[in-house]
Amino acid sequence: EDQVTQSPEALRLQEGESSSLNCSYTVSGLRGLFWYRQDPGKGPEFLFTLYSAGEEKEKERLKATLTKKESFLHITAPKPEDSATYLCAVQAGNTGFQKLVFGTGTRLLVSP
């Protein structure tokens, strides 16, 4: 069964204090690994898709990396507006559409 485990469950950082969020996965043939951001009371908002081990993508203060077993979301010099829940999801290789398996997320709080 496809599974996604995210750690830590919650993370509190000071503004400017860089850190990384972890996403470990087991999937029957990875078609894609996705990172989404979710603010309270809102739906997930797409951040990145990674397709193969060694791939990296960046957007502002965020950088996502992928290995064969896990993905990291690195946050460099975070700001309070980066506070949100970050969700990781995988799409198995045997589905041609986005039947995603999500982790439970990491709740990030960045204090000024």
Next chain:
Amino acid sequence: NAGVMQNPRHLVRRRGQEARLRCSPMKGHSHVYWYRQLPEEGLKFMVYLQKENIIDESGMPKERFSAEFPKEGPSILRIQQVVRGDSAAYFCASSPRDGVEKLFFGSGTQLSVL
């Protein structure tokens, strides 16, 4: 360009009543997904629809739940005879076609069953 619209945002039902959740995909999108988020759990896939067709409903409970996406109008997720365990946030997402890089999610409907 409006995003994915879901209504109502909050829905309160008593046990045994019916709940109808609506989702209008982004303009130009003909593929709709429904996901459910239970407290302290991750988002769970429920069903994938294209216009007038259910493509995959493997995540839907076998009883009481149904979904449709008619040729005209929004997609509807219908829950009959609701129970307390149905209380959750229900999210709809859309995409323009298969195999796209990302989904666009609505803000969800929070269903509370008393």
